[in-house]
Amino acid sequence: MSTRPAGRRSAKKKPVVRKKALRPSAARKPASQSSVYREFLAQARAMEQEAAERYDELADQMDVHNNVEVAALFRKMAEIERKHAVRVLGSFPDTPSSSLAPSLAIGQPEMPETVPTSEVHYLMPPYRALMLALESEQRAQSFFARIARTTRDARVRAAARELADEEREHVRLVKEWMKKVPKPDSGWDFDPDPPVYSD
Amino acid sequence: MNAPDVAAFKPQDFKSDTKPVWCPGCGDYSVLSSITKSLAALELRPENVAVISGIGCSSRIPAYTTCYGFHGVHGRALALGTGLKVARPDLTVLVTGGDGDGYSIGGNHFMHACRRNVDLTYIVMDNHVYGMTKGQASPTTEPDWSSKLSPGGTGVRTFHPLVIALAAGANFVARAFSGDPNGTAAIISQAVRHPGFSFVEVLSPCVTFRPEQRNWKELAHAASVAQTDDPVRAAHRVMTDDGFNIGVLYAGKRTPYQPPVGKSLDGAMEKIEKEFLL
Numbered sequence: 001m002s003t004r005p006a007g008r009r010s011a012k013k014k015p016v017v018r019k020k021a022l023r024p025s026a027a028r029k030p031a032s033q034s035s036v037y038r039e040f041l042a043q044a045r046a047m048e049q050e051a052a053e054r055y056d057e058l059a060d061q062m063d064v065h066n067n068v069e070v071a072a073l074f075r076k077m078a079e080i081e082r083k084h085a086v087r088v089l090g091s092f093p094d095t096p097s098s099s100l101a102p103s104l105a106i107g108q109p110e111m112p113e114t115v116p117t118s119e120v121h122y123l124m125p126p127y128r129a130l131m132l133a134l135e136s137e138q139r140a141q142s143f144f145a146r147i148a149r150t151t152r153d154a155r156v157r158a159a160a161r162e163l164a165d166e167e168r169e170h171v172r173l174v175k176e177w178m179k180k181v182p183k184p185d186s187g188w189d190f191d192p193d194p195p196v197y198s199d
Numbered sequence: 200m201n202a203p204d205v206a207a208f209k210p211q212d213f214k215s216d217t218k219p220v221w222c223p224g225c226g227d228y229s230v231l232s233s234i235t236k237s238l239a240a241l242e243l244r245p246e247n248v249a250v251i252s253g254i255g256c257s258s259r260i261p262a263y264t265t266c267y268g269f270h271g272v273h274g275r276a277l278a279l280g281t282g283l284k285v286a287r288p289d290l291t292v293l294v295t296g297g298d299g300d301g302y303s304i305g306g307n308h309f310m311h312a313c314r315r316n317v318d319l320t321y322i323v324m325d326n327h328v329y330g331m332t333k334g335q336a337s338p339t340t341e342p343d344w345s346s347k348l349s350p351g352g353t354g355v356r357t358f359h360p361l362v363i364a365l366a367a368g369a370n371f372v373a374r375a376f377s378g379d380p381n382g383t384a385a386i387i388s389q390a391v392r393h394p395g396f397s398f399v400e401v402l403s404p405c406v407t408f409r410p411e412q413r414n415w416k417e418l419a420h421a422a423s424v425a426q427t428d429d430p431v432r433a434a435h436r437v438m439t440d441d442g443f444n445i446g447v448l449y450a451g452k453r454t455p456y457q458p459p460v461g462k463s464l465d466g467a468m469e470k471i472e473k474e475f476l477l
Binding site: 063 | 211218219220221222223224225226228229232377378380381404406413416
């Protein structure tokens with residue numbers, strides 16, 4: 001139904017996130033997937049989808065409040081996560097689908113890679129937005145690494161390791177990106193004309 | 200074109216192209232997300248759902264969904280929702296709003312909607328302040344919350360919506376937290392499925408006028424006891440909790456009120472119209 005607008009110009013030149021194909025050991029074995037493996041695939045896809053949707057929502061919020069730089073940044077992050085979701089889906093064609101919201105379908109609170117809506121501010125500079133993105137990527141990396149360490153299923157372990165490696169690469173790229181935008185002063189959220197009447 | 204199968208409706212399909220104008224960080228974004236997730240999970244169609252609201256920040260929600268919507272008069276959302284549900288019992292009716300709209304201006308409608316027990320779901324986004332009109336104290340504002348508009352605090356005891364709902368006869372009472380969107384979606388789904396008047400109080404921080412509410416995410420916690428169908432036990436629990444217990448408190452067994460549709464109106468409208476002819 002709704003078609004989200006395409007991303008505008010980006011705030012700064014951003015590094016390109018390149019996705020490598022999943023190794024055959026972890027991918028394209030649709031015939032005899034265990035339920036654990038299928039559940040894991042659903043979670044992996046859900047994380048990317050939900051993260052992308054949240055970035056779209058945050059970009060809309062920033063558009064409404066005329067913070068065009070951060071809106072473009074969130075839009076770019078949404079695009080990256082959406083590509084990742086498509087790739088996970090493409091690599092695992094038998095990933096279970098559902099009409100439910102991904103994380104709701106598997107009975108979880110919000111996914112580790114999803115930026116909480118409560119953490120944004122209408123005056124936030126790109127650096128702050130990248131900090132939120134960095135935290136999300138770090139949570140995703142920890143999530144997959146923990147699964148890789150603890151699972152007894154060899155196929156889940158292999159796929160989780162790959163995804164953890166990819167998230168680690170995302171962490172590195174976001175850190176690189178952060179070096180290219182100015183670090184804000186501590187009073188970045190000061191508004192000389194605040195909306196609060198009582199101040 | 201054939202209508203899509205209900206299974207094809209995803210949460211995004213319940214969101215309109217209108218971008219919300221709430222402040223970034225507002226809890227209402229998450230509540231909107233919870234509502235759309237819940238409607239998809241319930242396998243409803245947008246055209247079979249009506250979202251009714253009053254006035255206030257949270258009452259903007261109908262515009263942000265693809266369902267039928269009515270952005271009504273201040274405090275009168277429940278009256279509109281009740282009328283709609285008794286006339287069109289086939290629709291799923293959600294009534295949405297804030298604490299000022301629902302507990303102050305619409306306080307009397309709230310009590311009588313609980314008492315009447317029409318099969319609809321009332322979702323209140325409670326941020327303990329009037330946000331749209333710039334930060335006045337609302338019925339759920341703490342008595343010692345000091346601002347330029349209420350120096351030193353109002354000193355007035357807070358309204359306790361869950362207790363009032365129980366006492367007035369609501370058939371389903373729950374508290375949710377916007378910082379847990381999926382938990383809120385699950386509670387809303389349960390509320391919609393439960394027959395009769397379902398009341399869901401969602402703690403939804405106002406980051407602009409009550410920035411200290413950002414710490415609600417540290418305070419909110421799952422209720423340690425399961426829901427009950429005993430209103431006395433539920434009332435005792437909620438009056439002695441810390442205000443941040445999240446979960447379904449009460450699920451009752453009252454039969455919903457639903458007058459027969461159409462029959463009682465036979466000829467009545469024509470008669471009324473004749474009486475009003477000048």
